[in-house]
Amino acid sequence: MTSAVTKARDVMREARQRASSAGHSVATGAAAPGVVLPDLLGADLSGVRIEAIRDKVTAAQRVTPLEGLWLLTRAPLAELAALANTWRFRYNPERRVTFVIDTNPNYTNYCDADCLFCAFYRRPGDTREGYVQSVSELMDSIGRSVDLGATTVLLQGGLSDELPFEYYLDVVRAFRDRFPDVHPHLFSPPEIGKMREVSSLGYEEIFAALFEAGLRTMPGGGAEILSDRVRARISPKKQSAREWLEIHRAAHRGGLRTTATMMYGHAEQPPDVIEHLECLRRVQDDAGNGGFTAFIPWSYKAANTPMERQFPDSPGPVVYLRVLAVSRIYLDNVRHVQASWFSEGKKAGQVALHFGTDDFGGTLIEENVLHLAAHEVETTTEETIELIREAGFQPARRQTPLYDVVESY
Numbered sequence: 001m002t003s004a005v006t007k008a009r010d011v012m013r014e015a016r017q018r019a020s021s022a023g024h025s026v027a028t029g030a031a032a033p034g035v036v037l038p039d040l041l042g043a044d045l046s047g048v049r050i051e052a053i054r055d056k057v058t059a060a061q062r063v064t065p066l067e068g069l070w071l072l073t074r075a076p077l078a079e080l081a082a083l084a085n086t087w088r089f090r091y092n093p094e095r096r097v098t099f100v101i102d103t104n105p106n107y108t109n110y111c112d113a114d115c116l117f118c119a120f121y122r123r124p125g126d127t128r129e130g131y132v133q134s135v136s137e138l139m140d141s142i143g144r145s146v147d148l149g150a151t152t153v154l155l156q157g158g159l160s161d162e163l164p165f166e167y168y169l170d171v172v173r174a175f176r177d178r179f180p181d182v183h184p185h186l187f188s189p190p191e192i193g194k195m196r197e198v199s200s201l202g203y204e205e206i207f208a209a210l211f212e213a214g215l216r217t218m219p220g221g222g223a224e225i226l227s228d229r230v231r232a233r234i235s236p237k238k239q240s241a242r243e244w245l246e247i248h249r250a251a252h253r254g255g256l257r258t259t260a261t262m263m264y265g266h267a268e269q270p271p272d273v274i275e276h277l278e279c280l281r282r283v284q285d286d287a288g289n290g291g292f293t294a295f296i297p298w299s300y301k302a303a304n305t306p307m308e309r310q311f312p313d314s315p316g317p318v319v320y321l322r323v324l325a326v327s328r329i330y331l332d333n334v335r336h337v338q339a340s341w342f343s344e345g346k347k348a349g350q351v352a353l354h355f356g357t358d359d360f361g362g363t364l365i366e367e368n369v370l371h372l373a374a375h376e377v378e379t380t381t382e383e384t385i386e387l388i389r390e391a392g393f394q395p396a397r398r399q400t401p402l403y404d405v406v407e408s409y
């Protein structure tokens with residue numbers, strides 16, 4: 001057992017004790033602060049009718065949180081698929097499924113968040129397995145993927161006090177200078193939060209500086225489940241749900257488009273999933289014509305993580321399809337929902353295209369986080385095209401997270 005796992009399990013025990021003393025135990029289902037969560041815990045679903053939901057979806061009307069919870073927990077799977085596809089084809093009427101040739105390198109694995117679901121990070125000071133790449137080293141690493149055809153780079157890293165804000169700006173500037181035709185999709189909300197800590201700048205100032213350096217989009221990592229009673233269990237030292245959401249709001253105000261994510265299949269219950277979706281829907285309502293370009297859910301991978309003993313099993317493809325379909329129905333103001341062949345497997349990714357999704361994600365030339373959780377699935381551009389065709393759709397390659405299609409097959 002690594003020292004990182006041992007340390008993180010100690011953190012998990014402390015988090016349980018804090019959550020228990022605060023009355024936020026997930027196991028008991030106790031109420032916790034939230035947008036709609038208190039109303040959904042123990043809610044009576046007997047009055048929800050599929051006919052009313054079907055009428056709403058057909059009329060492009062919004063479902064309520066209670067209806068969302070009923071869909072997630074009780075709706076027949078085939079009905080869910082049909083309702084999700086109504087929204088999918090309303091936004092994306094062609095049988096076209098997009099993908100991107102991308103890569104997901106990491107500039108450091110040093111992290112002080114001690115997230116209990118993470119097999120990737122190493123504690124600050126770990127000289128055996130920890131690393132930080134210089135800007136030059138990072139550009140060389142990115143260059144190897146660009147040489148293989150990557151048009152988008154999704155860059156994330158651990159949360160380190162040792163990296164000054166100028167480091168992040170230098171990364172964006174160097175990226176833009178060396179790869180002017182490649183899109184930098186950089187720095188998730190927890191990293192933006194760390195930038196605030198090391199710089200004492202506000203979010204608006206941070207995004208203004210990143211924008212000036214050349215950043216135009218931000219990935220939505222670090223969301224996990226946007227329910228603080230769950231976050232107290234799985235990432236007690238990471239930013240709150242409110243802060244994650246505020247960082248996206250600040251990014252949108254600063255002219256950046258972002259993606260939204262969810263990692264489910266661990267400590268959450270169905271009401272927490274609806275809380276998550278409701279939070280995203282409200283942020284998107286406020287974003288006007290900007291905001292989230294896409295929503296991407298995936299399931300927790302247990303291997304080599306501190307939570308493996310407590311949550312050892314994958315929720316499986318049926319749960320994934322249910323989460324996808326409900327997300328497509330609930331997020332009526334987000335145009336794209338992505339099927340994750342990488343996290344759920346290629347066959348599940350193909351089936352997901354019939355549950356409301358219109359994007360197949362990226363080819364991921366490099367990926368390290370789930371790799372260290374013993375999850376390895378690889379593909380090529382050619383195989384991605386064939387997988388989409390086999391599922392009954394027309395493959396189309398996009399250049400960036402902004403869904404700018406550059407080639408159809």
